[in-house]
Amino acid sequence: MIIERIQVNETNILLKTDLINHDLYNFILRQRMDLINYIKNNGEFLISFEPVEVEEVPIIVKMMARAGKIADVGPMAAVAGTISELSMNFLIRNGAKYMILENGGDIALKVNKDVVMGLYAGTSSLSGQIGFKIKHESTPMGICTSSGTVGHSISLGRSDSVTVFADQASVADAIATSVANDAKGELDQDAVQNCLDKADEYKSYFRGIMIVVGESAGTIGKIPKLIKTDKKVVLGDLFDLY
Template sequence: MNFSQIDIDETHIRLTSDLSVHDLRGHVFNLRKDLKDYIFRNNEFSISLEPLKMPEGDLPSIVLKMYESSILCDVGPMACVAGTISEMSIDYLMNCGSSYSIVENGGDIAVVNDRKVLCGIYSNNEFLGNDIAFEIKKRKMPLGICSSSGKIGHSISFGESDCVTVLGKSASLCDGLATRIANCAYGDSSQDRIANALECADEYREFFDSALIICGENVGTIGRLPKIVETEEFRDGSKKGYGSVRN
């Protein structure tokens, strides 16, 4: 297995892949160039917190996907950018012949895996901690796993969740939906926040497979989540990997 990191401006990808030869860096660079060129001519695309009407005419593939996802998720286009880059990266790697690759881009993940893989759930929740993970069964089709939080990270969230994680076929959609659902995690108590977030998630049920909402001492779920397992940590906080799973 090959491990690498790709850092291009705001994009920070951690890659695990069965491919030793590829040019994902060049692919991501070109995606970002197309996006930056478009934003230079259409600044509203980068600052709007609401979906924008898609213009007529040819659009770069990354811009087109961000328009489509943001419209479906009812969020601004940039709410989908990290997941879109992850999704288009995993598609590129699969076209290169990969059957096992994990693209993690600032916490927004796209994965294709021909064997079991663990995906950590980092919510900093005082009850659950950061020692749990999804156990993703082997699959031939890509899976998006994207998160949003009202307490962690630099992204804008209008809710108060510890973590909202959405899983589905499209990482681009999952990214936008995580933001949309997390924005609805408001209320006087954690129970209210969970209830409001679940009500919001139900409105977009056709666009994702499952979601996990963590808020204070309460957890909400929708759809059929992967098995959740405990993981062990090294003292420095790094995960031991597959051998660390405790059922």
């Protein structure tokens, strides 16, 4: 098993896999070039906060546009999750049996043993205290987190974390952004409820969602089993506690 960091400009993947010779760097580079070249001639794709229609386009553009349409957000909301998902599929095609790819808090994984994902939720007391037990038979899976208080991604709400579990990381990423945008309200529990109401609109596209705002939390759908941890989880540095 190897652990390595693969960085291609803004893409910053922490990879754990059993596949030693994978050439994932060049695969990611090609995907990014496809996206950059498309944006050069279609600037709206980069700046839109609303879904964008596309036709004959590279696979990365198609997946991002589809995810944005599902979650009613701009396609760039799904870029990190889409790259994680595409990278996972690339490794699977090349024979990997175990892989976890974390890209700015957006994870795609397929594993042959159970793992635990730590929860990072900013200054909330839940941060680093609980984790999600991911059963290997439930993978491949996308686990994506959006936050209004942590990280550089744009969020219109004030959630500490909105973590989405879905079949596809691209879709999970877009839904996490959309739901986190609704984390509004004077009281933390009001912000959580607003997120839950928003998430209900997308329930056919995810497995489960956990929302944390301050000391309040809520879930919808079926999330993995929660377990207590004593790890200091730092976003982007630790994603597998086993």
